[in-house]
Amino acid sequence: MKKNPYSQALDLKNGRVEMIHGAGGKAMSQLIEQLFVSRFDNPILNEQNDQASLEIPASKIVMATDSHVITPIFFPGGDIGSLSVHGTVNDVVMSGAKALYLSCGFILEEGYPLCDLVKIIDSMAKSAQEAGVKIVTGDTKVVEKGKGDGVFINTTGIGVLTDGVERGANKIKPSDKIIVSGTLGDHGVAIMSLRENLTFETTIESDSQSLHDLVKIMTEHTPEICCMRDPTRGGLAATLNEIALQADVGIQLYEDDIPIKQQVKSACEFLGLDPLYVANEGKLIAFCPADKADELLATMQSHPQGKDAAIVGEVFMDDNNFVQLKTSFGGMRMVDWINGEQLPRIC
Amino acid sequence: MKYVDEYRDGKMAKQIAENICQAVDADKVYHFMEFCGGHTHAIFRYGIPDLLPENIKMIHGPGCPVCILPIARIDSAIELAVEHGVILCSYGDMMRVPGSRRRSLLKAKAEGADIRMVYSCSDALTIAKDNPDKQVVFFAIGFETTTPPTALIIQLAEKQQVKNFSVFCNHVLTPSAISTILESPEVRDMGLVPLDGFIGPAHVSTIIGSQPYEYFSQEYQKPVVIAGFEPLDVLQAILMLVQQVNNGTATVENEFTRAVTPNGNEKAKSLVADIFEMRREFEWRGLGLVPYSGLRIKAKYAEFDAEKRFTLTPSKGKDNKACECPKILRGVKTPKDCKLFGTKCTPENPVGSCMVSSEGACAAYYSYGRYQLK
Numbered sequence: 001m002k003k004n005p006y007s008q009a010l011d012l013k014n015g016r017v018e019m020i021h022g023a024g025g026k027a028m029s030q031l032i033e034q035l036f037v038s039r040f041d042n043p044i045l046n047e048q049n050d051q052a053s054l055e056i057p058a059s060k061i062v063m064a065t066d067s068h069v070i071t072p073i074f075f076p077g078g079d080i081g082s083l084s085v086h087g088t089v090n091d092v093v094m095s096g097a098k099a100l101y102l103s104c105g106f107i108l109e110e111g112y113p114l115c116d117l118v119k120i121i122d123s124m125a126k127s128a129q130e131a132g133v134k135i136v137t138g139d140t141k142v143v144e145k146g147k148g149d150g151v152f153i154n155t156t157g158i159g160v161l162t163d164g165v166e167r168g169a170n171k172i173k174p175s176d177k178i179i180v181s182g183t184l185g186d187h188g189v190a191i192m193s194l195r196e197n198l199t200f201e202t203t204i205e206s207d208s209q210s211l212h213d214l215v216k217i218m219t220e221h222t223p224e225i226c227c228m229r230d231p232t233r234g235g236l237a238a239t240l241n242e243i244a245l246q247a248d249v250g251i252q253l254y255e256d257d258i259p260i261k262q263q264v265k266s267a268c269e270f271l272g273l274d275p276l277y278v279a280n281e282g283k284l285i286a287f288c289p290a291d292k293a294d295e296l297l298a299t300m301q302s303h304p305q306g307k308d309a310a311i312v313g314e315v316f317m318d319d320n321n322f323v324q325l326k327t328s329f330g331g332m333r334m335v336d337w338i339n340g341e342q343l344p345r346i347c
Numbered sequence: 348m349k350y351v352d353e354y355r356d357g358k359m360a361k362q363i364a365e366n367i368c369q370a371v372d373a374d375k376v377y378h379f380m381e382f383c384g385g386h387t388h389a390i391f392r393y394g395i396p397d398l399l400p401e402n403i404k405m406i407h408g409p410g411c412p413v414c415i416l417p418i419a420r421i422d423s424a425i426e427l428a429v430e431h432g433v434i435l436c437s438y439g440d441m442m443r444v445p446g447s448r449r450r451s452l453l454k455a456k457a458e459g460a461d462i463r464m465v466y467s468c469s470d471a472l473t474i475a476k477d478n479p480d481k482q483v484v485f486f487a488i489g490f491e492t493t494t495p496p497t498a499l500i501i502q503l504a505e506k507q508q509v510k511n512f513s514v515f516c517n518h519v520l521t522p523s524a525i526s527t528i529l530e531s532p533e534v535r536d537m538g539l540v541p542l543d544g545f546i547g548p549a550h551v552s553t554i555i556g557s558q559p560y561e562y563f564s565q566e567y568q569k570p571v572v573i574a575g576f577e578p579l580d581v582l583q584a585i586l587m588l589v590q591q592v593n594n595g596t597a598t599v600e601n602e603f604t605r606a607v608t609p610n611g612n613e614k615a616k617s618l619v620a621d622i623f624e625m626r627r628e629f630e631w632r633g634l635g636l637v638p639y640s641g642l643r644i645k646a647k648y649a650e651f652d653a654e655k656r657f658t659l660t661p662s663k664g665k666d667n668k669a670c671e672c673p674k675i676l677r678g679v680k681t682p683k684d685c686k687l688f689g690t691k692c693t694p695e696n697p698v699g700s701c702m703v704s705s706e707g708a709c710a711a712y713y714s715y716g717r718y719q720l721k
Binding site: 262266334337 | 356
C-alpha cells in the first residue's frame with residue numbers, strides 16, 4: 001500500500017486555496033496528487049515527472065494553446081474546466097488532426113473554495129475523456145487574494161495529422177463555399193445572461209463541446225475541406241475577417257441562411273448586440289470547394305453536432321478583403337472587424 | 348421574433364422600394380435628413396441605400412447623443428472618476444469616446460479609475476447603495492428618450508435618501524438642434540445643404556409626441572415624417588417624404604403610429620419637468636453653443652447634481668482641426684469628404700465623435716458601407 005505522507009487530509013468540502021498550496025512544499029504536493037493526479041489519472045501523468053514523455057505516431061504534429069479566464073466560472077452548459085478542454089481540443093482538431101494530449105496550467109486565487117475546484121477538475125477530466133485526450137502534465141500557481149479572478153486555466157494540446165492533408169486559410173480559393181456547423185451565439189448569450197447587472201432569463205445553454213468527432217467524419221467524407229476554424233471570441237464576424245485577410249479574399253454571406261436561435265436573436269436585440277459577433281465554443285466554420293459543399297453539408301447534418309449546419313456564404317476575389325452580407329431585408333452591408341469587445345471577457 | 352420580424356420583411360421592403368422608384372420624379376434630387384443616429388444605423392445595417400433610387404440622398408443628422416457630447420464634458424467625466432475618486436457609471440457606448448489628448452473613460456479605467464458600464468441608470472443607484480462609503484456618479488447622456496429614466500432615478504434617490512449618489516447631467520433636446528440646423532447659414536442662406544425634409548425621431552417622439560415638429564413644417568416649410576427605427580419604417584417614411592415633396596406640402600406625418608401620439612407621454616414629460624430645467628445654452632459637438640438645448644437638474648434636487656457636489660475644472664478641450672465631424676453633423680459634408688476618414692480616424696482609434704458610436708455617420712459608413720458590389 002502507498003504510504004500517505006500528509007498529516008492532514010485536504011478538506012475538499014469547506015477548505016480553500018491558500019498561498020501554501022503554491023509554495024512548492026508538502027501542501028502543494030498534496031493538492032496536486034489528491035486533486036489533480038487522481039482525477040486526470042493516466043500512466044503518463046502518474047509518473048509525476050516535471051515533463052511528460054509521449055508516444056507519438058510518426059506524422060505531422062499539431063499544437064495549440066489557449067488560456068481561459070471566463071467570468072462566471074460556472075455557466076449553463078459548462079464551466080471553465082470543460083471549456084479549457086473543449087477550447088484547445090477544438091483548436092487542434094480544426095487542422096483535421098486527432099487530438100492526443102493536453103497540458104494544463106492553473107493559476108488559483110488565494111481563498112478559492114476547494115469544493116468548486118474539485119467540480120472544475122472533475123469537469124475537465126470528464127471532458128478530456130469524452131474527447132479522447134489525456135491530460136499529461138500540469139502546473140499550479142497560487143496568487144494572493146485580489147490578484148486573480150478565482151481560477152485561470154491554460155491548456156496546451158498536441159495532436160497528429162493522420163490523413164496528410166494540410167488545411168489552412170492559405171488553401172482557400174474564390175468560389176469556395178462556407179459552411180457553419182450550427183446555430184451561432186449560444187455561448188456568448190448564455191454567459192451574458194449571468195452577468196451582474198444584465199439579469200435576463202433564458203434557457204439558452206452554452207454550446208461548449210469538443211468537435212473532434214464531427215471533424216473526423218467531415219474529413220473522412222470530404223478530405224477536400226480546405227480550412228476549418230472555430231468562431232470563438234468575436235464570433236463568426238471576427239473569424240471570417242481574420243480568414244479573409246489571411247487568404248487574401250473577400251467573403252459574401254447571406255443573412256437568411258445563417259442559423260441563429262430565436263432566443264439568441266431576441267437577447268441580442270434587447271442588448272443591442274449583433275449575434276454575428278457573439279462567441280461560440282462548440283461550432284466550426286468549414287471552407288470547401290463549391291462542388292463538394294452539398295455533400296459535406298449532408299455529412300455534417302447527419303451528425304448530432306452538425307444537425308443545424310448550413311451553407312452561409314462563399315468566397316470571392318477582393319483586394320479589400322471585405323466580409324459583406326446580403327441582408328434579409330434585401331440590401332448589402334459590411335460585416336467589419338469587431339471594434340473592441342461587445343462585452344468584457346466572454347471566454 | 349414577433350413585433351420585430353414584421354418590420355424587417357424583405358418582400359415588403361421590395362414592394363415599398365418599387366413604390367418609391369415609381370413615385371420619384373427623375374428630374375429631381377431629393378435630400379432628406381434622418382435626424383437620429385438610430386435611423387442612420389438602421390439605414391446602413393439593413394443596406395437601405397441599395398434599395399433607393401440614385402436621386403434620393405440621405406443626410407445623416409446630429410441625433411446621436413454620444414457623438415454630439417463635447418470634449419469638455421468627457422474631460423469632466425474623467426475628472427470626476429480620476430481626481431474626485433468617484434465610482435463613475437456610464438452607458439457602454441460612452442466608454443470609448445475620446446476627450447482631450449484622446450483620453451477616454453476606457454483609458455482612465457485602465458489607469459485605475461473606478462468606471463463601470465451600466466445598462467440602466469437604476470444599476471448606478473444600486474451600486475451607490477452597495478458602496479455607501481464611496482461617491483457614485485451616473486454619467487447621464489441622451490435625448491428626450493433617456494431623460495425620464497434619469498429623472499425617475501433622481502426621484503428614487505431622494506425618496507430613499509441615497510446620499511452618496513449624484514448625476515452628471517448631459518441630457519439634450521431635439522427640437523432646438525433641428526432649429527439650429529435649419530437656421531445655419533449653410534441651409535438658410537448659402538443653400539449648401541439642400542434639405543427637402545426630415546425623418547423625425549422615433550423614440551424621442553414617443554416622449555415628446557409629434558406636436559413639437561409642427562413648428563418646423565410651418566416656419567421652415569419642410570415636411571417631417573416621424574418614423575420607427577425598423578428598416579421598413581425608414582423606407583415607408585422616405586416614400587411619404589417623396590410624396591409630400593411631389594405634392595408641394597410640408598406637414599408633420601406620423602409613420603410610427605404604433606408608438607407615437609400627438610402629445611407624447613404626459614407622465615414622462617411631467618416627471619422630467621419636475622426634476623430638470625433648461626440650460627441657457629449647451630455645447631454640441633458639430634453645432635457649437637446651442638441656446639436652450641440642454642437640461643440641468645433643478646435647484647430643489649441640487650444635492651443630486653454632480654456639478655454642484657464636485658468642483659470641476661473648466662476644460663478647454665478642442666476638437667482636432669482636420670476632423671470634419673462638425674460639418675458632417677450639419678450635413679455639409681459626408682464622411683468620405685474627411686481626410687482623416689479611414690486613415691487616422693477609424694472605429695479602433697476614433698478622432699472625431701462620429702466615428703465613436705455605431706450610430707455616428709462615420710462609423711456607420713466605415714463599418715457597414717464600404718463594401719464593393721460584385
